[in-house]
Amino acid sequence: MPPAITGLVLTYNGERLLDRCLASLSFCDRVLVVDSFSTDRTVDMARAAGAEVVQRTWEGPGPQFRHALSLIDTEWVFSLDQDEICTEELRESVLAAVRAQVRGGEGSHAAKAGHWVPRRSWYYDRFMEHSGWYPDYLLRLFRPAHMDVHVSGAHYSFHPRGETGRLRGDILHYPYDSFRQHLDKINSYAQQGADDLRAKGRQGGVAVATAHGLARFLKLYVVKLGFLDGRAGFINAAHGAFYAFLKYIRVREGNWGAPFDHH
Numbered sequence: 001m002p003p004a005i006t007g008l009v010l011t012y013n014g015e016r017l018l019d020r021c022l023a024s025l026s027f028c029d030r031v032l033v034v035d036s037f038s039t040d041r042t043v044d045m046a047r048a049a050g051a052e053v054v055q056r057t058w059e060g061p062g063p064q065f066r067h068a069l070s071l072i073d074t075e076w077v078f079s080l081d082q083d084e085i086c087t088e089e090l091r092e093s094v095l096a097a098v099r100a101q102v103r104g105g106e107g108s109h110a111a112k113a114g115h116w117v118p119r120r121s122w123y124y125d126r127f128m129e130h131s132g133w134y135p136d137y138l139l140r141l142f143r144p145a146h147m148d149v150h151v152s153g154a155h156y157s158f159h160p161r162g163e164t165g166r167l168r169g170d171i172l173h174y175p176y177d178s179f180r181q182h183l184d185k186i187n188s189y190a191q192q193g194a195d196d197l198r199a200k201g202r203q204g205g206v207a208v209a210t211a212h213g214l215a216r217f218l219k220l221y222v223v224k225l226g227f228l229d230g231r232a233g234f235i236n237a238a239h240g241a242f243y244a245f246l247k248y249i250r251v252r253e254g255n256w257g258a259p260f261d262h263h
Helices: 018-023 042-048 061-070 088-104 179-199 206-223 226-252
Strands: 005-011 030-035 052-055 076-081 084-086 112-117 119-123 138-142 147-152 155-160 163-166 171-173
Touching: 005 018, 005 042, 005 061, 018 042, 018 084, 030 042, 030 061, 042 052, 061 147, 061 155, 076 084, 084 088, 088 112, 088 138, 112 155, 119 226, 138 155, 179 226, 206 226
Parallel strands: 005 030, 005 076, 030 052, 112 163, 119 171
Antiparallel strands: 076 138, 084 171, 112 138, 147 155
């Protein structure tokens, strides 16, 4: 019998796609949802889907994942975000990789700390094929004993301690349902990024922010071939430039007191 797999999802107000996300993890031996006290139907949906639900106050992705992993005793973890879906092809690839470890004994499969998985993201009117969005390999199938969680600003990633492989099949990602939601996320990420830069002693200001914004647009639209993603590629590059501008302009925010406070 192959080693057991725990499907892991961190949630907060994720009712939009949670039913599809959890249904795609039905191949896992156990599904664990660690929720940050959602105010919508997230918890009820997770329990109705048969997932085990634990609630914990959000202190950032690092502490939340470390706590979640402390609750898992299976050899393997397959992690999804609440707006992601595991495709059938990827499911078969995950199961094949885990079974291969058993057949391989102490060989190459047994030595692997985890496997990288391609993620295909929907933006505006299409799944992005360029713009730095695809294949977007992420370490999502891993052995917790051979993995560390790294955090940079608002973003997290899993880092393996040992050899890794790559799987076939995509995670389907639906990060936004409107431009407003994307801009809300940009605002939040830009603030966290600015706080991180300030803590590191990095410089900001209008000139620096403008240069970073322009560089970001050129990277996404030209270097990463965003122009091949049509209108979605242009809009994404413009939003990416705005994010970079906001992040660096906020490093040196001035005195925002009321006008009558200045003499």
